[in-house]
Amino acid sequence: MENQELFEQVDFKVNPQYEKIIEELLRQQYSITDTFFEASEIEILRTATLGKLEEDQFKKAAIGNRTNEVIAKTIRGDFILWMDEQKADAAEKVFFSKINPLVNYLNATCFMGILHKEFHYAVYPTGTFYKRHLDAFQNDSRRKLSMVCYLNEENWLKTNGGELVIYKPDGTEEIIYPLPGRVVIFESQLLEHEVKVVKNDQRLSITGWLKTR
């Protein structure tokens, strides 16, 4: 009751979806939300992604971060395109209108101190993968949370491959299918993960990092 009063004072509204994300992050270092984006939003984002792909805006993804890139096909085979929120187009505005309230909530309730975000589109053509890795680079320890948003079609088949595998500290694995609307969030510095080979079709997503100072 006391908490309720405190929240009311700062005009705070408890969001059950965000609370579930926080609870899962605290308990297991990762969280899966199946309906973070609505079908109509996925349609907009998917169409925009395919348009940019058509215009040849993507480039071969590298290892390291933006300032320290090495292309290594044996480690990852995806193609990416970085987003610039300052220059967000209509689809990207839809994207950030869903991401930013979550970031604000994390900062307000968990004192996460997220000051920066970076997001890129990613396309994994058939035959590509991203070997087991940690999203933490030698020259960038500011990545706090990794976020992956899947933009595949509703009828994406399990047999298409492209699963995200999260390697848990207890030695077991969580296998996550890249289904549309689904958003996976995990501790960038703690959880190793992998994208299994895509066997059919192309796998579409937006991946990003919430970063501290």
Ligand SMILES: O=C(O)CCC(=O)C(=O)O
């Ligand atoms: O697309 C995914 O499921 C994960 C991508 C990933 O691990 C990365 O880009 O660092």
Ligand SMILES: [Fe+2]
């Ligand atoms: Fe990763």
